[in-house]
Amino acid sequence: MRPLSLQLVSVVTVLVGVLTLAAGLIWLERRLLAFWQERLGPNRVGPAGLLQPVADAIKLLAKEDWVPPFADRPVFVIAPAIVFVTVLMSFAVVPITPGIGVVDLDVGLLFFLAMTGLGAYSAVLAGWASGSKYALLGGLRAAAQLLSYEVFMGLSLMGVVVMAGSFNLRDIVDAQRDLWFIVPQFAGFVVFMVAGLAETHRLPFDMPEAEAELVAGFHAEYSGMKFGMFFVGEYAGIILISSLITVLFLGGWHGPWLPGWLWFFLKTMLFICFFILLRASLARPRNDQLMAYGWKVMLPVALLNLMVTAAVVLAVGD
Amino acid sequence: MRGARAEPFEALPSALTAPGVTPQATADGVPTAWVPAGRIHDTLAQLKRDGYRFLYDLTAIDERMRTHREHPMGDFTVVYHLFDYDRNADVRLKVALCGDRPSLPTLTDVWPMANWYEREVWDMFGVSFEGHPNLYRILMPRGWQGHPLRKDHPARATEMEPFRLPDERQAELQEALRFRPEEWGLQRREDELLFLNVGPHHPGTHGVLRIVLALDGEVIVEAVPEIGFHHRAAEKMGERQTWHTYIPYTDRVDYLGGVMNNLPYCLAVEKLAGIEVPERALVIRVMLCELFRIASHLVWYGTFAQDVGALSPVFYMFTDRERILEIIEAVCGGRLHPSWFRIGGVAADLPEGWDGLVRDFLDYMPKRLRDYDQMVMRNRIFQGRTRGIGQYTLDEAIEWGVTGPGLRACGLEWDWRRRRPYAGYDRFEFDVPTATAGDAYARAEVRVEEIRQSLRIVRQCLEHMPAGEYKSSHPLTTPPRKERTMQDIETLIHHFLTVSWGPVVPAGEALQMVEGTKGNNGYYLVSDGGTHAYRTRIRSMTFPHMQMLPQMARGLMVPDLLAILGSIDFVLADVDR
Structure with a gap:
């Protein structure tokens, strides 16, 4: 057990780091999308538009905190907080360097899976509580999508667990000192990335929002800071998934020459940018196509991966 | 002719x-x-x-x-x-x-x-x-x-009672908008069906269109389109404006088609008046029309991709469209609504340097189209979203009055430029692309290939632009040629009358149909021998296509509806006029 002061420093560092990064991502995503789409993106507020997230935050905070009269008020208010809280809680178990990290849980991976499972309620409850048909359809889609992708998200990680022999994320990182798990666990890596995308409902998995058809889906009725929570929650979710990919498959802080935290940051940013690139380049499948893809392709691949890994570990380990 | x-x-x-x-x-x-x-x-x-x-x-x-x-x-x-x-x-x-x-x-x-x-x-x-x-x-x-196109119905708000909207009247009008399933043959089953109001304000409807969906889960049981929100009395104004001053109104009917709207109108008036248009004017018209066809198809291409969730293509296509609009601006001064065609020709000759602009564009565009094939048409997700969606057979297409790319996507090689040549299209070499599946993807294939064919036509215009007049010397050409007005009093008087009152077109009636950007666009003009049309009928391209929507959407899902809407390629100002 580390001293309390160090513990607090870790907590504050992670919290501030994640929130700053999430806000910065709003800028990064808009600039990157613009770059890939032959336009400029936000470039007026501050140097290169860097203060755009601040302006956005002020705008959202200054808006009237309004709840539609037809909404189910308590649930409507709680829903955006759920996604925000669960994503931030998940960061507690993410080891950034040997020294930085909030808690060192032996069930770290399970804790993360539990938190994402809880986070799925956010979209479902928001869609239900809004009392609007578009939001309801968005919520329905969110329920179907998140629940089915949850199943093999967990399964895809079991290969890693088998190889590392632990649910503790620090142990998993340490187990990759010689070989990153992306090599032996490539199938698991792909499945987890797809599931992670679905979990954060980013394009091509943004069916719950689906602007062209459902207007804004589950958060159609939200405005002001409650909308802002979904917004920042989504970006924090991207950071979470990217940092978990780093931890689980890319050896976390391991890397030559550079300090560990920088390696962690670079690896995470790589995936964040990749997620943004996906958004710029792909179309949106229909929700039934997505379900079929999940159950018919992803789930068997995840199961197969687990079986093969377990068999190999059994054969080699003895 | x-x-x-x-x-x-x-x-x-x-x-x-x-x-x-x-x-x-x-x-x-x-x-x-x-x-x-x-x-x-x-x-x-x-x-x-x-x-x-x-x-x-x-x-x-x-x-x-x-x-x-x-x-x-x-x-x-x-x-x-x-x-x-x-x-x-x-x-x-x-x-x-x-x-x-x-x-x-x-x-x-x-x-x-x-x-x-x-x-x-x-x-x-x-x-x-x-x-x-x-x-x-x-x-x-x-x-x-009242019934607006009756002659006793006022054409201007100033001829009507001052507009008032008391609360009761507003409530009445609001109530009239309520969707009544019984009217559309749907038994009201609130416990089984979800009625979803898509529009008139909705990002997927491309304008003010309302579609009421009866949903079973996300499956569309019935779709009832409601149009008219964009109605601007285009036909009524044809009876009010002079033959000449009506031209700018045509631009605004299919607002993506620009001068393509002027064409059937001017051709119909020229038929009534018996005007022969000089060669150069013909080729200028064809060139501008084909540029607008490309511009319109590019808007469709981008927004269609966006309708199925691809965010980026629309930006690329609008960049390309901007290049076309720069050419249009250089030639006409206007961009979206140049109102450039005149009865008997075009408004002015091509400016110096036009050929360089057009040549640059022709060299630039093909590579971009190859990129888009990769980005959109060959994208597996895009194909998954559009193949087999909104499908109809050739017989159904004819039965429901589908024209344009929607018809050619069913396998009928029917292009009005080819089958009923007008405005000198018979002199150009181009292919009429077809597809056979009759679904949203087939319609997209046809349009993409049409962009290439239009580029071919524009290149022919560029290389064979004839010299000569840009406007006919017929007395009814509007505005008439100025040179001879100072030579004799007869021409001066004609000029004065045509400019101040507008031309007097002989009594009769004429229809001109053209292969518009989205289908067959026809102007049916009836003249009573006056300075304005007695009746202007705009046979719009997408009105019948919109009517077919329920047929195409039944049994599919909500996201498919958006794919279908995108594949129809409609402009609501054209549907509602």
């Missing part, structure tokens, strides 16, 4: 040789006959059996203010225009009706597509159709008083 006023009689099909049928000569040479009201339904049904399977248009004319009455006219005339693809032949039937509340038997039992057309005639003229399944107003709000 098919301008023969001579022998329309012999061209009449045999079904029209019965006694009581009176032929009429028209400036456009379309075989035209007056049929007694009692026999019209059977005659039309017979003609359909004889091969005239396409109900091209169904409209009406209020004849009560006419001065030239040569034919058995009543107070109202209902006009049916049929077309036969096999023989490339058409026929126009007219029915004279008397009284203030005229009525005809409905044609919906023969052509389901007559449904919306009859509703429009009822809405605009107050001619009712017995046996019509839902004869409600279609373009005007349900609570509207």
Whole structure:
């Protein structure tokens, strides 16, 4: 057990780091999308538009905190907080360097899976509580999508667990000192990335929002800071998934020459940018196509991966 | 040019040789006959059996203010225009009706597509159709008083009572907008069906369109499109503006088509006036039209991709479109609505350096189109979203009056530029792309290939631009040529009158159909020998396509509806006029 002061420093560092990064991502995503789409993106507020997230935050905070009269008020208010809280809680178990990290849980991976499972309620409850048909359809889609992708998200990680022999994320990182798990666990890596995308409902998995058809889906009725929570929650979710990919498959802080935290940051940013690139380049499948893809392709691949890994570990380990 | 006023009689099909049928000569040479009201339904049904399977248009004319009455006219005339693809032949039937509340038997039992057309005639003229399944107003709000295209209905707000909207009236109008499933043959089953109101404000409807969906889960049981939110009385204004000053209004009908809208209107007026357009003007027109076809298809391409969730293509395509608009701006001064064509030619000659701009664009575009093939058409997700969606057969397409890329996507190689050449299109080499599946993806394939063909036509224009006049020397050319006005008093007076009053176009009627950006666009003009049209009928491209929406959407899912809407490629100003 580390001293309390160090513990607090870790907590504050992670919290501030994640929130700053999430806000910065709003800028990064808009600039990157613009770059890939032959336009400029936000470039007026501050140097290169860097203060755009601040302006956005002020705008959202200054808006009237309004709840539609037809909404189910308590649930409507709680829903955006759920996604925000669960994503931030998940960061507690993410080891950034040997020294930085909030808690060192032996069930770290399970804790993360539990938190994402809880986070799925956010979209479902928001869609239900809004009392609007578009939001309801968005919520329905969110329920179907998140629940089915949850199943093999967990399964895809079991290969890693088998190889590392632990649910503790620090142990998993340490187990990759010689070989990153992306090599032996490539199938698991792909499945987890797809599931992670679905979990954060980013394009091509943004069916719950689906602007062209459902207007804004589950958060159609939200405005002001409650909308802002979904917004920042989504970006924090991207950071979470990217940092978990780093931890689980890319050896976390391991890397030559550079300090560990920088390696962690670079690896995470790589995936964040990749997620943004996906958004710029792909179309949106229909929700039934997505379900079929999940159950018919992803789930068997995840199961197969687990079986093969377990068999190999059994054969080699003895 | 098919301008023969001579022998329309012999061209009449045999079904029209019965006694009581009176032929009429028209400036456009379309075989035209007056049929007694009692026999019209059977005659039309017979003609359909004889091969005239396409109900091209169904409209009406209020004849009560006419001065030239040569034919058995009543107070109202209902006009049916049929077309036969096999023989490339058409026929126009007219029915004279008397009284203030005229009525005809409905044609919906023969052509389901007559449904919306009859509703429009009822809405605009107050001619009712017995046996019509839902004869409600279609373009005007349900609570509207009067029938706008009647001659006694005011054309300007200043001729009407000052507008007031008391609370009760507003409540009434609001109530009229309520969706009543019973009216559309749906049993009200709130416990089983979810009624979802898509629009009039919705990011996927590309404008003010309302579609009420009856959903079972996310499966569409019934879709009821409601149009008219974009109605701007384009036809009524044709009776108010002079022949010349109406041209800018045409630009705004299919607002993505720009000068392509001027073309059928100017050609129809030229038919009435007997104007021959000089070579150079013809080629300038073709070039600008094809540039606008590309621009319109690019907007469709980008927004279609966006409708199925791809965020980026639309930005690329708008960049390309901007390049076209720069050419248009250099030539015309305007961008989206250049109003550049004139009766008898175009407004001015091409500016210096136009060829460089066009050549740059022609060199730039093909590579971009190859990129888009990779980005959109060959994208697996895009294909998964569009293949087999919104499918119809060739027979259904003809039955429902589909024209343009939607028809060619069913395998019929029918392009009006090729089959009924106008404006000198017969001199250009281009292919008519087709596809066979008849689904959203096939329609996309056809349009993408059309962009390439249009580039070919523009290149031919660039390389073979003839020298000469950009405007005819015919006296009715508007505005008339200035050079000789200072030489003799006769020309000066003509010039003065044409500029101050507008040209006086001889009495008669003419239709000009063109292969517009989205289908067959026709302007049917009736002149009573005045300075403005007696009746301007715009046979719009996408009105019938929109009517087909429920047919295409039933049984599919909500996201498919958006893919279908995108694949139809409509402009609501064109649907509603």
